Amino acid sequence: MSNTRFRPFETSLDIDSTLGILKETCAGADDGELFLERKSSEAIVFDDGRVKTASYDASEGFGLRAVRGETSGYAHSTEMTESAIRRASETARLAVGDGGGAMAPAPKQTNRKLYSDDDPIAQAAFPVKIDLLKEIDAFTRGLDKRVIQVSATLAASMQEVEILRPDxxxxxxxxxxxxxxxSVIVEENGRRESGGMGGGGRASLSGLLETEHWQSVAREALRIALVNLRAVxxxxGVMDIVLGSGWPGILLHEAVGHGLEGDFNRKGSSAFSGLVGQQVAAKGVTVLDDGTIPDRRGSITFDDEGTPSGKNVLIEDGVLVGYMQDRQNARLMGVPETGNGRRESYAHTPMPRMTNTxxxxxxxxxxxxxADLKDGIYAVGFGGGQVDITSGKFVFSCTEAYRVKNGVVGEPVKGATLIGDGPTAMKKIRAIGNDMKLDPGIGNCGKAGQWVPVGVxxxxxxxxxxxxxxxxA
Structure with a gap:
């Protein structure tokens, strides 16, 4: 580096002093880094004809980590000063002890840019956003006399990160x-049902504000609500199901994705542990985790350890070929890192996480x-789901589903939940459509108390x- 000053987010830290502290922290360690973050976020909720909440939040801080073997020492602070970093070093250093490890090689560099660096919060004035939400409310109510409540949320954020390694x-x-x-609530003959739609990504806020876009979102939210209004x-029971394209991939994310994260497999706690090279899904099933798709919600130029994100094949033609890795678990397993080391914020340590799966x-x-479904359920929308990593068992609730008999799609059904286990479900895939698509940009993934944006x-x-x-029955 040729710069004489290290300037993260208008806070000046002397590069020599900062790097010197980092080197002291990681002396004898296998790995480590200084992670600096500044984040701002805004959310406006227009509910039932009025502004319900309008919030703005700003935060900044750093996390300092030293890694030796399976142990990580981590300390963080909101005070971005040399003295605070030095105090954090004393804590992080405890993980290293008197070890004499060799520092792992630095991640590869990348000049790739996957998204704009324009702040979406600043792309429209606050009054303009309020007027738009009012317009959305009026338009949606005017679509159908059965609409009794509308809620619209506009959210934007900008996260700036810098990562410095001891090398x-x-x-x-x-x-x-x-x-x-x-989201929309409709009522007819005393019965009320709801429907919702939305999305976004790492792209301009202005695209979401275009009339054609938000009107299509409103119409889709209403359509789902009206479908639920006539659901039985x-x-x-046990039956065959057909899953729609796009967002139903959340079942794949939960039932399979988490089980393919490196830490669970290194510890032997995943249902997929030790199965690399074996058939774990039906022929024709190929699953990827890809953080390199431009403007997608789960995409990252590089992960939160500084490793460029990758397009990683996890299952190929039904055969398990690899796991998602951060630097620590990859090193301990003797495999390359895959750019999946992610953290919620500077106050959290990185771990293997999905991007766009x-x-x-x-x-x-x-x-x-x-047409080939003789007696079963056609599920095109999902709500929440959860999975047990060790067994792979999952439970998912459907938000839009239909009864199918002899290939004919019948009436919509409500209250349907899908119950199974990932490894078994993957082997029972009988047909794969030619209509692969990604979700509209609504995914959030929780793991060990940390939440990160993802795509499916x-x-x-x-x-x-x-x-x-x-x-x-």
Whole structure:
């Protein structure tokens, strides 16, 4: 580095002194870094004809880490000064002890840019945002007389990060995020149901404010609500299901994705531990985690350890070929890091996390897949889900689903939950559609108390013998 001053976010730290502290912290360690972050975020919620909340938050801080073997020493602070970094060094240094390890090589450099560094919060004035939310409210209410409540949320954030390693490796990234969500409540004959739609990504806020875009979001939210208004209780039992393309990939994320994260597999606690090279899914199933897709919600130029994000094949034609790795777990497993070391903020340590996880498309037409479903459920929308990593068992609630008999899509059903386990479900995939798409940009993933934005995607799929929990026999 040729600069004489290290200037993270208008805070001056002398590069020589900062680097010297970092080198002292990591002397005898396997790895380590100084992670600096500044983040600002804004969210406006327009609910039931008025501004319900309008918030703005700004934070900054650093995290200092030293790693030796399986042990990490970590300290963080909101005070970005040399004295604070020196105090943090005393804590992080405890992980190293009297060890004499060799520092791991620095991550590769990248000049790739996956998204703009413009701050989406500043792309429209606050009064303009309020007027837009009012317009969304009025438009959505005017679509159908059964609409009794509308809620619209406009959110934007900018995260700036810098990572400095003891070898002098230094990277910076500005990560924008914007999102628009609209939810609707409808009522007819005393029955009330809801529907919602939204999305966004690491792109300009202005794209979400375009009339054509937000009107299509409003119409889709209303459509889902009206579908639910005529839904009947879901059946219960073991049956074949067809999953729609796009957002239903959240099932893939939970049922398979978490089980393919490196830390779980290094510790042997995943249902996929020790299975590299073995058939873990049906033929034709190829699953990737790809943090390099421009402007996507889960994309990152480099991860929170400074490793460039990658397009990593996890399962190829049904065979497990690799896991998602951060630097520590990759080193301990003797494999390359994959650019999946992520953290929620400067106050958290990095761990293997997904970015955009999706399944590639196949050869079948979606209409043919549905036509082949003799007696089951066609699920195109999902709410929350959870998974047990060790067993791979998952539970998912459907927000939009239909009963199918003899290939004919019938009435919508409500209260349907899908219950199964990831390894078994992957082997029961019977048909893969040619319509792979990514979700609209709404995913958040939780792990060990940390939340990060993610993306999911898949084509239309048929899976045999899934347990459906419902309210009708």
């Amino acid at each position: 002098g490796h230094h990277v910076r990234d500005a990560r924008p995020m914007s999102r628009l969500n609209i 209780p879901a059946p219960a 999706y399944m590639l498309g196949g050869d079948s037409a979606p209409s043919d897949i549905v 995607g898949q084509p239309t799929l048929m899976i045999g013998g899934i347990t459906v929990g419902g309210s009708a």
